[in-house]
Amino acid sequence: MKGKEVILGILKSGPHTGYEINDILQTRLNHFFDATFGMIYPTLKKLESEGLVVKQTIVQTDKPNKNIYQITELGSKSFDEALIEPTSDEIFKSDLLMRLYFSAYLPDEEVIKFLDEEIFRKTLQLESLQERLAEWLSDGMTSTQQITFDYGIATYTAALTVLKSAKEKILTKSM
Amino acid sequence: MKGKEVILGILKSGPHTGYEINDILQTRLNHFFDATFGMIYPTLKKLESEGLVVKQTIVQTDKPNKNIYQITELGSKSFDEALIEPTSDEIFKSDLLMRLYFSAYLPDEEVIKFLDEEIFRKTLQLESLQERLAEWLSDGMTSTQQITFDYGIATYTAALTVLKSAKEKILTKSM
DNA sequence: TAACGCATGTAACAGGTTACATGATTTA
């Protein structure tokens, strides 16, 4: 599923502005999908031109005007078809692992720096995911959505364990 | 690190053809980087035009001719600079989790199908990674390369555990 | 005889990123 289908999927649960779509993407789907406004707005425009969504502009005086997008029947059908397609491979690219792969002649402190950068990021991501869970649960979370959450926690935790143990090994070695 | 730096990094350990570079990428770096010939050959061409690598053509009669690429001093310097840059975020996109997120109104058997697809893929990837380890070790594996391996095993294993338990939960529920 | 290994490449396209541009209101 590309940006197009993802946005359609979000609009299936109700009309939203591009801004709100971004918000959903940055919270609930953040750990397995990346989104930017630079992708969201052009995609909405394209979706509209294809008749998969319709736009309604709300004029506001205190805040900027907003465009509320609603999925059409055509859009809904298009999403349903995409939803039952066979899943495609997960995409994983790690700059950290790439550096480690090539780090043979790098001093230990550089390697530690790389590890720390990722430990820092992953710790934040794990915390943020756990914090969001409470809010998510009160909003209503389906059982399959619960799996996406468990998956995120499990893989972040597993990665952190490896990284911390790798760091320890280097530190004890150099003493 | 993009394709450009990755290829330079591989060429730092010795001259290689595009075909060989693909082979290294598909085995040792496969679990954290994706490569295709459609990316490798154009990148080598660009690298050559920038003076970061030089090409030597070997004429062969029984097999197609091959182009052996060697890194230049400029290329080597360029790679060294990229290597010590701060690492960037890992990229993870999961089509499976996207489907699960949107699967609320899908029948259980569809959800099971998605889970099975990923369980199948991840099982293969995990086995293939473990099989490659033996060969890799005999070729010589640095301690930081060992971390990339551990990381792969740990995250695949954690993901599989979640997926299998999610599947079991659905199966017992519907009985 | 089908598939796999060896070996290289191009062209069109898709998809998304980055940077830029704007601007009022509210909160810390």
Place this chain on the structure above:
DNA sequence: TAAATCATGTAACCTGTTACATGCGTTA
């Protein structure tokens, strides 16, 4: 008064994907 929230969008660019095109020798 600085930062965050709300709110939208464009244009240039980058990077990589997909499909196509070729072809011999070896192995199953």
